[in-house]
Every structure is written in C-alpha cells, then in structure tokens.
Amino acid sequence: MRPRYRQVGSLRCKQPARPPNGRSSVSETSSADLVIVANRLPVDRIVDADGEVRWQTSPGGLVTALEPVIRAARGAWVGWPGSADVALDPFEVDGMTLIPMTLSASDVELYYEGFSNDTIWPLYHDVIAPPRYRRIWWEAYERVNRRFAEAAAAAVAPGGTVWVHDYQLQLVPRLVRELRPDVTIGYFHHIPFPAYGLYSQLPWRRQVLDGLLGADVIGFQRVADAGNFLRAVRRQLPYPTNKSRVIVTDASGMQRSVTAKPFPISIDVAEYQQIAQRPEVIARAAEIRQELGNPRAILLGVDRLDYTKGIRHRLKAFGELLQDGQLSVTDVALVQVASPSRERVAAYMQLRDEIELTVGRINGVFDTTGHTAIRYLHHSYPRDEMVALYLAADVMLVTALRDGMNLVAKEYVAVRGDTGGVLVLSEFAGAADQLQGALLINPHDIDGMKDAMMVAVNMPHADQTRRMRAMQRRLKRDDVAAWAEAFLQELHAHDRTPHADA
Template identity: 35%
Template sequence: MNKGSNLIVVSAVLPIHITKEKGEYSVQISPGGLVTALKQVLHRRKALWIGWAGSEKITPKMKNLIFEEGKKEGFLLYPVSLTEKEIDHFFNGFSNGIIWPMFHTFQSYCRFEPEYWTAYKEVNKKFARYIKSISTENDLIWVHDYHFFLLPEFLKKLGLKRKTAFFLHIPFPNPELFFKIPWRVEILKGLLNYDLIGFHTFLDRKHFLDCIDELVDGVNVLSTDPITEIKYEGRSIKIGVFPISIDFEYYNSNAEVSSYENFPYKNYRVVLGIDRLDYTKGLLQKIKSFRRFLEKYPQFHKKVILVQAIAPNIKKLPEYDELKKDLEHLIAETNGYFGTPDWTPIHYLPKRMKFRELINLYRYSDACWVNSIKDGMNLVGKEYIACQVENKGALILSEFAGAAAELKDYACLVNPYDIEGCSEALHRVFSKDPNMKIKKMINLRNHIKRYDISWWGNTILETAFGKKIVDFPELEEDIPLHELLKSF
C-alpha cells in the first residue's frame, strides 16, 4: 500500500462479542468465516475496521474496550451505532429478509417491504458519513458483503474521492431471480460506483455482468480475463474472481498436534457435518440421504455414523425456528428407526464447536459432507482438507457450493436434491480404494496450501491498487455434466 495510507475494512458487524456480567462489560473477538479470513489478511497491516458492535448504545468505556481488543489482533476497531429500527429493518428486513434468500435461490422467503429499502439506504448513508470522519483520500476502503451495495454512491455524494474495493461473500443470482427485486437497478448502479468488485466464482461474475447488460445502459466491456474491466460513466471498474480460502498452515499445524485419544468416535467410521442452522445448507436433504444410505446398505449398520454439528443462527427469523423443529424431528425419527441399544446412527451436536474439538473431528473423521443448496464458497471443506495430515479422508461436496468450482476434480461432488445420488456417494466413499483417496486428498491439500487466505487477500488488494496479478487458480464458469456424473 502507498505510504501514509490506511486500509479501512467495512463490514456490517464488527468481529466482537460484548457481554455484561455484574455490571462490567467485556469484549471478545467472535468466531466466523469472514472474521477468521480477515484476521489473517489484516495481520501486521495498518488497518482500521468499522461496523456495528452488536449493541444499540455504545458508551465511551465500551468503545475503549473494543479498541483495545482490536489492537491485540493487529487492527483498530471502530463501532458504528444503529437504532433499534435500523437494526430490525436493515438486518432482519432488507439484508436477511430479501437479499440473503433471493441470492441463495429461496425467493419464497423474501419480504419486499418499502420500509426495508429505506432503512438499507439510511444505514449505507450512515456508514458513508462515518468513513468520511476517519479516512483520507489516500486510504483504500475495502467493503464486505451484501449489506453495502450502495455505500460508494453515498461516499460520492459526500464529495469523497476514495479508492474502493468490494467483495461479495454470497452467490450472485442469475437475472431471472435478480430481476424480481423492486430496487434492482438502484442496486446495480450503486455497485458500479466501486473501483473493484470481487466474486467467488466465474458463474457469480457472469450473472452480475448479465444483469448489468440487461438493466444498465452505457456499460462497455474493455477486457475479460483474468480481470474483467468495464467502462461506465467515464470510470473504469475492475470485476474479478477471487475464491476465498483459509489459513492452511494454521489448521494443519493444529491438526498435527491433535490427539486420537481425544477423538470420541473411535469405534466407527465417521461422516462429519459442520454447519450453521440455515435453509441454504441442505440439512434436511442430508439427513434424508443418510437415512437412504442406511436403508440401501445395511452392511454399514453399526459401522458408520453421521456426526452433525449445527451452530445456532443469529438471524431472528421464523424460517430458522421451523427448520430447527423439522431437522430435530427427522434426526430423532431416523435414530429411532435404525438405532440399537449400542449404536446411534446420527450424533446431533446442536452447538458451536470449540476450536480444539473441531480440529480433532476434522483430522480423524473419514469423510466431511458439505451439502449446500447454495453457498458463496463454504470454507468447511477447505478446513477439513487442511486438517487431513494423513491424507486419508474424503470430501463430499455439493456442486452448488462455490468451492466446487475449485475442488471438483478431487472431491466427491453431489447434488443435494438427489437423495439416491447422495446415498450412493456415501457408499462410494466407504468402498473406494484407500490409495485413490490418498491421491485425491494430496491434490486437494496442495491446492488449498497454494491458494490460501493470504493469496486471497493479497490478490484483491494488489488488484485494487493496479498491480499485475498472474497467479490464479484454474476455475471453470460451469461444471460440465459429464464431470458431475463421474464416479468419485
């Protein structure tokens, strides 16, 4: 970065958790994919991170606690206050009640309320004013996710000239879905005020460009790969594909010291699921597929178990309450039908796993199953790969997760809607030649090691500052049908 410039990271929520006990506040850095990723990228960089702190009112004492906790991680945290109405309409309303379901192909869950759009604009405007108060013209503003499609437009209206980069952590929908949003044109024009726009996959970028082509006049494409450059209203905008990853060495080194003595499922071959409670994760389909596997292949009874950990969802929406009820009923029904006094086929862990427990499960489980209906990337599979120090495991991966574009050649791809196909994939994983599985895992680990979180962050920042980028992973816009049908 240029001398005298700061990197200012913008996300909807700061990576902190505030608790109050006996009248005293404490602040801790929160877990999560984006938090973990950015912590690695921002380490040792001169970075400021702004976002909502998770509380309606932030006292000066709380601000100091937040500031000091951020310094321990190598960056400065600045909390933005939101009103109760903004919290409800911006988060639960527009962001999680419209954009999240629509961009994940669940349009029936969308609630197109005009007041949600009003709140979305107001919060974007509030963040723009905050950025103005702490930034200089030499700073790069790096904005994350679907909460801030309009932010650079409001920066422009405030008269600020800032270099801006945006990364979308969720999928971008095809035109047929996106066109259903009443404020579709305003969203696209807002995004086109960024200098760099990043996506996980070529398919996401294609959908975005298709929507622009249909809805926005005056856009000229100047170049395509590896970075698409377009001209709009006298400005050049870069649009790139940057698949997010993990800190390979961190997970690998922790897995190396993990003890098999602490593994709680020594008597079984383990299929591992690590998910958040969300309708995008294909959880009901996963349980139905595992049930079908038990029906078709009784030789695996008392030998194979599914260990499914499900972290609670912070989104306060009725869809998640309904999903939890249906999921727990299905798990109980399956265990009741197939289970015996000495064997429970599905071990349900309704909690956020502690890091040491997670590493232990990643290292010693025979397979990891990511069954997403739709996912921007999904880092669970990459974390599992990094922990497979003996190269013995297998990754069962939904073709609708962004990670499939990278890992398709060596993972066992499944269609989460195909109950029979998923059950057969489980059978293949447990029947496959061990030497073949080792070869596939070695290739997966080599890829994740090369294209790790540092590659992701450095590539985005270097692209934003105009440096030439040459080292991109081999990705495909679409996965050919014959690739999907190949046996694992």
C-alpha cells in the same frame, strides 16, 4: 514471501465503552490508510460475571485474512459490535482501530433480519426460500448503509482505500464515493450473486447495482457470480461492459472503469494444520470416535442451521441408506453439527423444527442400545474441537443447495494430511471449482448423493490420500493470504489506471 496471518486470542480493549466525559481514546477524526467496512466488527463483546467488558477475536476467515493487513496499513475496521443499542467510541485492540456502529433494535429488525436476511439472502441463494419485499425494510437498509458509509468516509485518509464486505452493505461503495471521491474503493461479495431471471425480481435492483458500481473493483467467489452481475448491469443500466469491466459515467459526466471478477476466498491452511498436529487435538479426535462406539466410518456435516446448506437432503439420503440396508448403525454414524443461526427469522425456526423431527424419526427407527444413527449437535464449537471432529470423520458431507464458497470443505481438506478422508461436495458450492478431488454431487439428486456416500465409505485408503494431497496442494497455493493479496493488488493496480474511456 507473503506475511503469515495469525489469529489473535482473547484481548482486552483499551476503550470498552464511552467514558463519563464523552471522550474517546481514538480520535473521531483520525485517518486510516485502509478502512475495512463490514456488518460486524472483528471482535465479540464479552461481559464477564463481574460486569467487566473484554473483547475476543471473532472466528472466521475474513478476520484472519484482514487483521494483519489492517495493522500493517495503519488501518481501521468499521462494523457493528453485535448487540442492539450499544453505543461505543472508537477503540483499539492489538493495534487495530475499531469503529463501532450503533444499531437500534429497530435497525436490527428491519435492516439486518429484514432486508439483509429475509430479502437479499434468500433471493441471492436461488430463492430456496421465498424472499419478502417490504419497503420499510429497504428504507432501513438505505439508512443504515448511509451511516456505515459516513463512518468510513470520516475515517479514511486522503487518497486512502476503503474495502467494503458483503451483501448487508451493497449501497456503501456508491455512498462513500459521493462523500470521498479521492479514495480507492473495493467491494467483496461473499455470497452468490443470482442469475438475472431471479435478480430481476428485486424492486430496488437498479439502486443495488448502482451502489455496487461505486467501487473500483468488485470481487465475487466464482466466475459465474461475476458473470451474473455483469449481465444484470447490461440489462438494467446504460453502461457498456467489456469482459470484466464496466464503464460508468458519473453524474458529472466523468467516466471511470469498474472491474468485476472472481477472487475465491480461502482459509489459513498453515494454522489449521498446526492445530491438527497438537497432541491434545489428536487425542480428542480418538476420544470422539470412542464416544461414538468406534464405528467403521464416521460421516460428518458441519453447517450453520440454514436452509441453503442442504441438511434436510443429507438426512434424507442417510436415512434411506439405513432403510435400504446399505448402511448399518453398528458400522456407520452421522454427526451433524448445526450451529444456531438467525433464530428470530420464521423460516429458520421452521427449518430447525423440521430437521429435529427428521433426526428424531431416523433415530427412533434405527438406534440400538449401543449405537445412535445421527448425533445431532445444535451448538457452536471452538476451533480446536472442530478440528478434532474433522480428524475423527472419515467422510465430510458438504451438500449445500447454494453456497458462495463453503470454507468448512477447505478446513476439512487442510487438516487431513496422510490420514485420508473423503470430501463429498455439492457442485453448487464455490469450493467445487477448486477442490476437484472431492466427490462432486447434485444435492437435489438423492439417489446420486446416496451413491456418492457409499463410494466415500468404501473408498480405498490409497485413493483417499491421493485425492486429499492434490486438494491440499491447491489450498496451500491459494490460501487466505493469497486471496487478500490478489484483491488488494488488483485494487491498487486499478488505482493507477486512467479513469477514461477504457
């Protein structure tokens, strides 16, 4: 039986900052059997009003999945604490060794906001917004990736494992291999990998592919993403491929096999179900419905404020349904949670303006004194409040234009139980491969989305529960624990494969 993964609450660190003598509570040369490398640490640094520092576990599936693995494996996590120019020594939180990376304000601007989020993010999401290619950003990306790799190489034990995560660190696998050829290296790509016709635009396309191929196993969310990566390798690099394997020849002439295949990430289903059963969460869901005027149906969207999420398309479809008279604000309300995201990036500032103007226009036309068409919430909310919103909502709208997975869709399904509910899900989200009980849509087809929304609002309860139960069975089988276990098993099995002409 797999160990259950649990969320750690607010925790105080043993070593919140560099002490006056410059010594750390964790040895700079300590070795870990497993090192996780991600852009962010799994904890958020909170400074209280009295100046005391505490660390709170970050929300999200990745932390939930990997936290117990690290503790069990005597592991460490390399990542950025989230603030510029904050220098911290390695410290421990609840049995996890955390190795903070210091990023200057320039690093944040060039490596993170620039190359990661203004070049790679739009390019890998089908160029929904135009990517920008700036050499100074690429140089910063190389520089920061090397620092992450050096920290991981210094932390990992002889013969240990390094597991790198996501698009901000695509060069790290190769750099770690150069520094530590004795270790096993995995990489997981959380966002889509684009088709070759788009990927080929990247001026540094070969360098990125070569960086990823430093890993022994490269994981993707969908079969299509792995296929896009392998096609890019065949077009750009002189390495033969065979199904999911690439035969890489290192500078020394030695050959080794790299596996590239899908490992769709998931959530801790049991935890979400436990939250949904708490009396105070159930009461809060009822309170939300009452605050909205107890409409016949509540539609819900929960997204980061990002141009990939299809929020504008969703609002357009809902507005037209009101205009056509198919829906009425006295019967149906839309709640849109749009958590702040990358607020210093120009494309995101423009997106926020457009969405808020659209919400204001629709509400101005269709609101009554007792009913609001769209309740727009530009906030982040704690997990309990999100689960209450899921319980209150009759229809969940996940209309992403492109998404690696979209865990919100899985969270909604996990908590619904026998209460029914309908998931309207974009076919361009990775979750569509697994949640076949959803109403699948093409978010670019506004008429098709409107039809799906009307089917969802009017679906009989028996059909809702039948679909939900089927999707929940799939989620329980393929939860976040299964995801982590499958990837690590593949990685460890690969380590026993002879590095020869496979």
